[in-house]
Amino acid sequence: MDEYKAEIEAGELSVGQARMAQEALRSRVRVEALEEARVQRVTGVDASYAGGSAYAAVVTLDYTTQQVVEWASASAAITFPYIPGLLSFREAPAILLALARLERLPDVLIVDGHGLAHPRRFGIACHLGVLLDLPSIGCAKSLLIGEAADLEAEAGSRAEVRQGEELLGLALRTRQRVKPVYISVGHRVDLESAAHIVLACCRGQRLPEPARLAHQMANSCARQGEAGVMTRQDPPQ
DNA sequence: GCGACAG
DNA sequence: ATCTTGTCGC
Numbered sequence: 288m289d290e291y292k293a294e295i296e297a298g299e300l301s302v303g304q305a306r307m308a309q310e311a312l313r314s315r316v317r318v319e320a321l322e323e324a325r326v327q328r329v330t331g332v333d334a335s336y337a338g339g340s341a342y343a344a345v346v347t348l349d350y351t352t353q354q355v356v357e358w359a360s361a362s363a364a365i366t367f368p369y370i371p372g373l374l375s376f377r378e379a380p381a382i383l384l385a386l387a388r389l390e391r392l393p394d395v396l397i398v399d400g401h402g403l404a405h406p407r408r409f410g411i412a413c414h415l416g417v418l419l420d421l422p423s424i425g426c427a428k429s430l431l432i433g434e435a436a437d438l439e440a441e442a443g444s445r446a447e448v449r450q451g452e453e454l455l456g457l458a459l460r461t462r463q464r465v466k467p468v469y470i471s472v473g474h475r476v477d478l479e480s481a482a483h484i485v486l487a488c489c490r491g492q493r494l495p496e497p498a499r500l501a502h503q504m505a506n507s508c509a510r511q512g513e514a515g516v517m518t519r520q521d522p523p524q
Numbered sequence: 525g526c527g528a529c530a531g
Numbered sequence: 532a533t534c535t536t537g538t539c540g541c
Contacts, residue, residue: 336532336533370529371529371531404530428530428531429529429531430529431528431530
């Protein structure tokens, strides 16, 4: 049942096909508790752009010690425009390459972007989680859809993100007096598990450490042309 | 038609 | 996301 997977990895879908792929794949998302005892490794996922290419970085931390275990990066030529709601078709090709370079896949991904808090309930966190059948959490810095009530100033305070009657995610204050992050289910987690894991990874900073490090690494890779790390899809000139 | 709109 | 340095504050 891996229709679309090859095309997604190769960045070959049209805008219309991309929306259809989301509609087709959304039913595969599973919402279930992720036992903390089963989480030993957490990987932060992010991408940056430069010179017509997307640079993805993935950083795996030990969940208990929050120490970096391994990391990887990859680049891919950009083949898809940025369209709100279709972010994954722009970033997933490079991200999937980077994840494939890890020695071990983690127990859960923390993705820079939304999961179910998406127009078709299939944001990039769902997309990556379903394609890899790996637990994943969406952790975005702003809302794509839905609304959240104001939250208290203390770290750990939360407010539901909802669209009408539908609960889509949580606005989560990960640090005192900073803007909240928006958590949503990607795949094989539930909202409570997701919020708990994210909070456990925020060592006094707004973004969970794996995501923060992935963001830094993606930026430096983009600036340095990935520092000599090359990809079949994006060969050196 | 108008405004909103992850990264 | 990106174009871009220093700077104010905890």
